[in-house]
Amino acid sequence: MYKKDIYTIQSNEPLTPAVYRMVLEGDTQYVTRSGQFINIELEGKFLRRPISVSDYDATTITIIYKVVGRGTEQMRAMRAGQKLDILTGLGNGFSTDNDAKRPLLVGGGVGVPPLYNLAKRLLSEGKRPTVVLGFNTKEEVFYAEEFKALGVDVFVATADGSMGIKGFVTDAIREAAIEFDYLYTCGPLPMLKALYDNTSVDGEYSFEERMGCGFGACMGCSCKTKYGNKRICKDGPVLKREEIIW
Amino acid sequence: MVKHYDTSVELCGVKLTNPVIPASGTFGFGREFAEYYDLDCLGAISFKGTTRDARFGNPTPRIAECTSGLINSVGLQNPGIDKVIAEELPHLREIFHNPIVANISGFSLEEYEECCAKIDKEEQVEIIEVNVSCPNVHNGGMSFGTQPESAAEVTRRVKAVTKKPVFIKLSPNVTDIVAIARACEEAGADGICLINTLLGMRIDTVRRKPVIANKMGGFSGDAIFPVAVRMVYQVANACKIPVMGCGGVSSASDVIEMMMAGATAVQVGAANLKNPYAAKEIIEALPKEMERLGIERLSDIIGIVK
Numbered sequence: 295m296y297k298k299d300i301y302t303i304q305s306n307e308p309l310t311p312a313v314y315r316m317v318l319e320g321d322t323q324y325v326t327r328s329g330q331f332i333n334i335e336l337e338g339k340f341l342r343r344p345i346s347v348s349d350y351d352a353t354t355i356t357i358i359y360k361v362v363g364r365g366t367e368q369m370r371a372m373r374a375g376q377k378l379d380i381l382t383g384l385g386n387g388f389s390t391d392n393d394a395k396r397p398l399l400v401g402g403g404v405g406v407p408p409l410y411n412l413a414k415r416l417l418s419e420g421k422r423p424t425v426v427l428g429f430n431t432k433e434e435v436f437y438a439e440e441f442k443a444l445g446v447d448v449f450v451a452t453a454d455g456s457m458g459i460k461g462f463v464t465d466a467i468r469e470a471a472i473e474f475d476y477l478y479t480c481g482p483l484p485m486l487k488a489l490y491d492n493t494s495v496d497g498e499y500s501f502e503e504r505m506g507c508g509f510g511a512c513m514g515c516s517c518k519t520k521y522g523n524k525r526i527c528k529d530g531p532v533l534k535r536e537e538i539i540w
Numbered sequence: 541m542v543k544h545y546d547t548s549v550e551l552c553g554v555k556l557t558n559p560v561i562p563a564s565g566t567f568g569f570g571r572e573f574a575e576y577y578d579l580d581c582l583g584a585i586s587f588k589g590t591t592r593d594a595r596f597g598n599p600t601p602r603i604a605e606c607t608s609g610l611i612n613s614v615g616l617q618n619p620g621i622d623k624v625i626a627e628e629l630p631h632l633r634e635i636f637h638n639p640i641v642a643n644i645s646g647f648s649l650e651e652y653e654e655c656c657a658k659i660d661k662e663e664q665v666e667i668i669e670v671n672v673s674c675p676n677v678h679n680g681g682m683s684f685g686t687q688p689e690s691a692a693e694v695t696r697r698v699k700a701v702t703k704k705p706v707f708i709k710l711s712p713n714v715t716d717i718v719a720i721a722r723a724c725e726e727a728g729a730d731g732i733c734l735i736n737t738l739l740g741m742r743i744d745t746v747r748r749k750p751v752i753a754n755k756m757g758g759f760s761g762d763a764i765f766p767v768a769v770r771m772v773y774q775v776a777n778a779c780k781i782p783v784m785g786c787g788g789v790s791s792a793s794d795v796i797e798m799m800m801a802g803a804t805a806v807q808v809g810a811a812n813l814k815n816p817y818a819a820k821e822i823i824e825a826l827p828k829e830m831e832r833l834g835i836e837r838l839s840d841i842i843g844i845v846k
Contacts, residue, residue, distance in 0.1 A: 296575065296576075340607070340610055341814065504600065504603050505603065511812065511813060512565070512614065513617045514602045515600060515602070518596060
């Protein structure tokens, strides 16, 4: 189920020069799983902006977005108290209904946010998640401390080596010799593919695609899987490793 | 005393409680919208363009945003006519009890014939809408819709295999819409539906590449409303058969404007994708708009502008 409602901005603050965190207040009952997304209506824009949910509780939804175009530029300028028309509860999200005891969470850039609530969820279920976060450079790193504050092991990889392990997330996994029995990941397509090729455990991969409606009607974001055609917005964005066709 | 505002219309003998119909391709088979609201408020539903065989459609990205609209290049993704009849129609019947408009697309005369003959047997389908205007498939339906002779030929072949009212859905990407509409009318069409999307294109100036994988796609949304009103007006004035107006409708006021231009029923397309409640909200706003404009019976204003 999902809901269209009006939400009030509680805060909107930068985490890095380009990445912002916005906390929205309103009805959160339809956000039921980590890895779901919301679709925000912006004044003067025909299509809504789909942004993944980083965290949620009984009254708030937290999103973390990168300013990449005119829509997110508009969002950056928004202030507390402003109201937004939003569809919530979209997408399937990550499943924690598996036997994994030591899941690995790998996020790349703005793929990091949805893993935050997932880490909390896994911890609450008594599992021991490890987190690997990949960025291009030190200036782009965000949320490493927030993950650490949850009490999980966090490894940061930067492509230029300016922070943490030099290289990609796959280098970090190898160098830190992380042991894991399940993989959750969200990030750019080349990173997802590299993880798929360099690991063998089961897992869930969150994909990104340009969307029209965001709730499964327009077929704008279809992809082929081993289980048939799926819509990234409605049947995804999370696909199981076994069904992915690259 | 509260006045009663009569929103009912009749399309080729099919009675609709109101003229608002979600347009094909923006409403799937109703499933996603039934999660938001009771679909029975809708006058009818035009379901996703269906072809003989299942189609995945075009590569992604398929969507490009524009000022007051979007370009799509979905490419007629659908499960194929047999699966639509076996799985989608029975489910649609559970969640929707008003008339169903079957949107049929094809790549050959035989395909149109075959699909229409199959859908003719489905009781719950009350109107067939033959799409000869999809801009997103290579050598697809559009080639039939851009010439009077070929549009007429599709009409004749389809009419021969069904007793249901047949509406031909036309493309705006032509030089003389009236000639094509008239050719369909002469070939036996029971009505005309227009307009489908306008062929458009966007370029990502950073990557120096088209935004859409298929390069071009169909432009829809508020921006195309004036083009739709113009074409509805031209066709309604040139033909005797009823017109379903479509293109950029996003308010009750737009519905009335399009009816004044000559539309008997009005389809709502891209607006559904921006706001899943769009069609319902438009219907709810109709009585107030009728009151404002001094209209008691919506059917009185069809084609009132000469």
